[in-house]
Amino acid sequence: MTHWIILPIVLPAFLAPFIVLAARYHIGIQRVFSVAGVLALIGLAASLVWQVSDGSVIYYRLSNWAAPFGIVLVGDRLSTLMVLLTAVLALFVLLYAIGSDWDKRGRNFHALFQFQLMGILGAFLTGDIFNLFVFFEILLIASYGLMIHAGGNERLRAGVQYVLFNLIGSTLFLFALGALYAETGTLNMADLAVRVQGVGPEETAGIRIAAVLLLLVFAIKAAVVPLHFWLPSSYAEAPAPVAALFAIMTKVGAYAIIRVYTMIFPPELEATAGLFGVWLLPAALVSLAIGMIGVLAARKLDRLIAFSIIGSMGMVMIAISLFTPEGIAAALYYIVHSTLAGAALFLIADLVRTGRGNLDLTAQPPMAGTYMTAGLFFVGAIAMAGLPPLSGFLGKLLVLDASYDSALMVWVWAIVLGASLISVVGFARAGSVVFWKALGTPETAPVEGTQRPSTLSYAAVGGLFALLIAHTVFAGKVHGYTTEIAAELFAHDTYLSTVLDTPGKLSDAKEGDH
């Protein structure tokens, strides 16, 4: 058994305490270790992606106990893709944090950053639903720490709401896990998938409640309306690099939904039939609408972007809630896009803040570095609004195409296209006020504390855009890959057999003892 798959979890789990223990007061050392760690993560993630690219499944028994009795990590194409996405995103976010000196403005940024990565990567790699809960806890508490990094009243207030709402989510997660265990007697996802098949038609209420509560937990993470309330102010108030990293956090919810509701509760499962179809797609549509309406309504740039994140999650959830291979493939393509675009936009908002000191959507004298920032904002807005030529447009086409056979096709198309228009208007208004109108405003002495953003900051944003462009140019390859993933998800025999049929410690006792 090779240890590749656990390294993305263990590496940050060692780096973070090491930084706390040995380099607590040395920002330079912290930066070196943090960047080196993330670079190593990218390498590890790439090797994992390569290992499973032939459709095989990597599997790791923690403590050497075989599933379902111990915890297992499972890497298939879906989870390794998400790991790679996280690692790459983390690199640019980290570079931005260093370039903009955000990491200096409070304590323990790098340690928390590594812990955060550990939580996210663990959530993608685990094959055990309770272990998923543990990783949700890690990423929640670490994200709370990152969110309130550098302090400030507004930020602390938003942070309290963020953590409280998510603790409600955690509580619900426990209820759901309790329900699931009470019903099936197991926690391993593959085992759950097998056991749930055995639920008879005469007694379905229990498993249905468990399934729906679990979905709500993930929907909170994915910020699906009406469980999205925690997002706008916390993302808007979070330090920019943190908000950018959070672009992947909503995707953790989306990932979990894809994983659990194609494997454990697949759409064809009779016991849970007709459960989400009624409300998940409409909720996703409302999310998209509310998100983009919020873009138009926003009075500050950071809130505008936060709402656009809700909108883009709505788009992801529309594609997911079709629960067809085409829909999942489209969703995965869009997930990569919206993660990169959302992160870039938050960083750009910070460029604006660096240049002029605030993010109000009012005309103010031209800021430092306005041309560069304006150009980047234009590209970011195009990406988020889903206009050509960037991947947002391609993703939108994929979602529309996938929903052609849906019963709600007219609604999906109308809302997806309508929301695009609203977001175009919203972004155009914001950009024209912040960047263009400024040129018609008389110049005054620069506000104290504003400066031209550093080259590294620009480079970090540029790096994200380079990825976005690659995602567009190689769209055919990427979409082909996500199509394979989707097919694999709906025919998950390899996953189940790899996890359940590999023996571990004392596995022979499995039969004899009960």
Next chain:
Amino acid sequence: MSLFLLVALPFFGALLPGIMNSAGRSACAGVTFTVSLAAFVGLLTNLPAILAGQTVMARIDWMPELGLNFTLMLDGLGFFFALLILGIGMLIIVYGRNYLSREDNMGEFFTYLLLFQGAMVGIVMSDNILLLLVFWELTSLASFLLIGYWKHLAEGRQGARMALTVTGMGGLSMIGGMLILGQIVGSYDLSVILQNREAIQADPMFLPALILILLGCFTKSAQFPFHFWLPHAMAAPTPVSAYLHSATMVKAGIFLMARMWPVFSGTPEWFYLVTSAGLITMVLGAVIALFKHDLKSLLAFSTVSHLGLITMLLGTGTAFGALAAVFHILNHATFKAALFMSAGIVDHEAHTRDIRRLGGLRHLMPVTFTIATVAALSMAGIPLLNGFLSKEMMLEEAHHTVLFGSHWLVPVMATVGSLFSAAYCFRFIGHTFLGPVRDDYPHKPHDPNAGMWLPPALLAVLVVVIGVAPFLVQDFVFLVAKAVMGDAAVLKTKYIKIWHGLTPALYMSLIAVFGGLAVLMLFKPLSKIWETTPRPEAKVIFEAMIAAFVRLSQVLTHPLHNGSFTRYAMIGVIAMIAAGYHAYATGTVAAPVRAIQSAGPVPIAGWAMLVAATCGLVIMHRQRLLALILIGIVGLMVSVGFVYLSAPDLAMTQFTVEVVTIILLLLALNFLPNQTPVESTTLRRTRDAVVSVAAGLATFGLAYHYLLRDFIDPSISEFHLANSYKGGGGTNVVNVILVDFRGFDTFGEIIVLGIAALLIYALTEALLNGPVRRRLLNRVPDQPRSGDMHPMMMVVVTRVIMPVVLLVGFYIFLRGHNEPGGGFIAGLIVSIAVVMQYMASGFSWASARLKYPYHGVIGAGVLVAGLTGIGSWFVGKPFLTSDFTYVRIPPFYKFELATAALFDLGVFLAVVGAVMLSLESFSRLARRADSAENEHPMDIDPSRAVSAEGSTDMKEGN
């Protein structure tokens, strides 16, 4: 030249002007021109193939699964448009170089221009309709940048946004239309779609597809009722207007209608929609144009009117109509670009475009006058100029068109449109150039340098050449028209010529020209009537609509996201209850399989206490100290419950956690008022109560349902029970689960704990560095403090029991694997021992005696646990694999050594570190300005008094 290169050239070339910007304005324009020229020449290399009637194709796969591929096609129609786009583009570049002033950033301008050019070339050469959409939206974006080029002008910004909104909306609806079309045909390639006329027209989704696509065309080509954006796009620099509104952007819609003509035309839907929209636009645009005083506005509305004309021709669905449309596209591009450039020259020289302030320029700017007059007369439809030819064809076609059953409607409307068209052309010439020279121009005008007048002059020459010798372009126009029609219609041989005899079209033309002259004579009174008639002002309406949308979205968003956490939580909880209930109600419920156990009086009493304490907590939660005590009772009762239910490990953990939490909370209470204020109304609290009770009942129902039912298969815990000793080396299954079976979970949880402590530390640090610091330092306690804050009794007792407690912790740690206990509980117990020292002797005294920073302890704990996990790699086992053995070191009995103990040590350290760091953080807050830091363990210390006396004695003795 390869088609890919042709499309890519302007896009890659767009990088050049920006790079060359600092090399000077001419260098900048030079590279731009070269790029366009290269593309133009590249296009011409394909001419032989086009003339031979071939279609040049090129293809690269992009997203084959979706059907979006980089497929390019160059046929007669595409070639014709590309020729206009690149040809006029080059003229515009020359003109723009001379038009823009020194303040304008030329690199930026030409970058946008080339982007736009590339997007337009892409549209006309796309074979794949999804690819076409990509380029289509790109033109919207590029034109947004171009129209808003003068960013400091409010009109520029508004015009740009309006154009983007309207054409963007059209583009989005077109996405829908194109996708439907592709779904009907099964391919997104035009070459396939154009072959499937019958299948498309027979499909039930035909009408939605048609409407959605036409929406895109109409918005782009400024057809009624979407015509209003175009005049406002005139805030752009004139080269942009001349380019966008003569040959390119607005022609994109026309192009697409022509492209789709074979599949759509001939249906009544197409005929009624397109013809009537075109007709209305033509007349409306012409009438408004006449009364515009701004030269560019006049031209803008004339463009609207002419686009309507072409649209109408395409709508009729006859071969002759298509031919006329193609010919008019060519003619309109030539004279309109020339006119815009002339208007730009006038503006540039006289510093005004207001016709009322102009007149008599004929003498001052003879060259400009000649160019503008030729172009304007062509637009008016005067013979021997190219506009006449296509207008005659239009009138001829109108003569044969029956709309809504009327033979008269179309011809009359067409004549009226032409009449007003002639009138505004005459006004353009007459009021700008003719008449006496004035002496009140804002700036004394004269002819510009050749760089500015040569481009329009070239076009004016074309106007005359085509007008006099139409046979020169005849074959080409036929070729293009054939490309438009495909196999859908056949062109009867009918040559383009100047004299057709005394046809109805000629009479209509005569009426138009002389009527136009008459209208111009009556301009003053007509204008007065026009000014006094109330008309809807499109811009005002549009801005009001957008403002209303913004307000509506704010009304929808802001109150809902007002920052009230209670409301967020309420909505969330209601959603959870509702979804859960829905799942329950739609499922099936069988009879319970387990019986309810009976409970004795003692458990019931405990339960009653628990309920009473909880209810009391809810009622009295505003008294903070009381609430804390009640929380303590609840926690203790839960611990007792665990004991009753035979879960000693849980009970011990719960108990120690309770103690530590209460101590930490007591510290926190120090900084809070004694009472929580009432912040919400009774109604709202009632609402919250209802939701909470419902949630509580739902939780009860959940537990009740599951407790009475069995697992569907035997649970995994049976394996744990059976193998905890055999495989984990411990008889306490709970502990073996924690450190072995599910040790990875524990590893995660100690990290959570460690992060939480780091957070508390960071939070207090942030507070201490912020504005709160002063408030904290100067705060006056609300109750008098005891003079003896560190009483001797307490100090002595805590010191005495400290080793005992530590020993208990050690014992609990060691026995954990086999008996209730373990690292977690031991950690909490040891923490309590240390906390007691802090309580007894104060923070600064205790921390001065501290060797290891708690940050480090946490870090070390996580590292120890992690290293234990990694240790198993060295024996080829997975992370955290445990091993154990029995050793006997005399004189002791045989005892067990397990790696799990090392892991547990990590847990222990992390717990101690986390608890102590939290405590330390709170204590740091507690330091106040008035409280002296104690250097002694207790405030009143008899021994100190004695030794103090002693030292005094010694002093005295000396």
